[in-house]
Amino acid sequence: MSYANGLDVVKLDVNSAAGQSITTTGDKLFYAPPKRMIIRQMVVTVTTATTAADPCTIALEHRPTAGSDAGRIQSGIPTVTIPGGSAAGTVWYKANLSYEVDPGEQIVVDVTDASAAGAASIAMVVEWSPQVPGNFAIMTASA
Numbered sequence: 001m002s003y004a005n006g007l008d009v010v011k012l013d014v015n016s017a018a019g020q021s022i023t024t025t026g027d028k029l030f031y032a033p034p035k036r037m038i039i040r041q042m043v044v045t046v047t048t049a050t051t052a053a054d055p056c057t058i059a060l061e062h063r064p065t066a067g068s069d070a071g072r073i074q075s076g077i078p079t080v081t082i083p084g085g086s087a088a089g090t091v092w093y094k095a096n097l098s099y100e101v102d103p104g105e106q107i108v109v110d111v112t113d114a115s116a117a118g119a120a121s122i123a124m125v126v127e128w129s130p131q132v133p134g135n136f137a138i139m140t141a142s143a
Contacts, residue, residue, distance in 0.1 A: 007040060012109050012122045019047030019119040022056045022082070022111050029109035029122060032066040036129035036136075039099040039107075043123045044080045044092045050118035052085040057113035058122065062099070066106035074110075084115065100129075104138035 012029040014020050020028050044058055058080050062073040078094040086092070101107055109122050133139040 006127055008126050008128060010037070010124045010126050012107075012124065017047070019045070019121040020109070022050070022058065022118045022120050023114050023116060025111050025114045027108050027110050030106055031124075032106045033101050033103060033126075035133070036100060036102050036131045037126040038129065039077065039097050039101065039124050039126055041093055041095045041097060041125035042078070042080055043125065044082060045121045045123075046082060046086045046088055046090045046092075046118065047121050048117065048119035049088050050082055050084055050086045051116040054084040054115045054117075055113065056082045056084075056111065056115040056118060056120075058082070058120070059110045059112050060099075060124070061108045061110050062101060063106040063108060066104055072108075079112065081113075082115070082118070082120065086118070102138075103133070103136050 012031050042060055050056055060077040064071045077099050080092050080094055082092050
């Protein structure tokens, strides 16, 4: 979805109406942008209620090389904490972000603290940079 102000929504989700399970820790979803993007907001919508008094923490982490954990950056992009007992349909977010990710790099959704029950839909609001592929040595036009 694209907006007149240049912002766009990138949905980081499994192909399921139930959303991504948040009952175990670890890497859950991955996104490698086709051009430079600036993450402006992280949005987490609860799709299955979380267990009472059992919060869940979801982090966006940055891989400088897509598919590789070498040099992985686990800080700098704020995390979203979903309080225990959050009902389906509840939305939690972090706004006013300014984090750049280039082609050849990757964003990873990492559940760093799991809830005993729950699932969520995760999205980023991004601004696409006006950079062109020729400005990135990592990008080569196909023959």
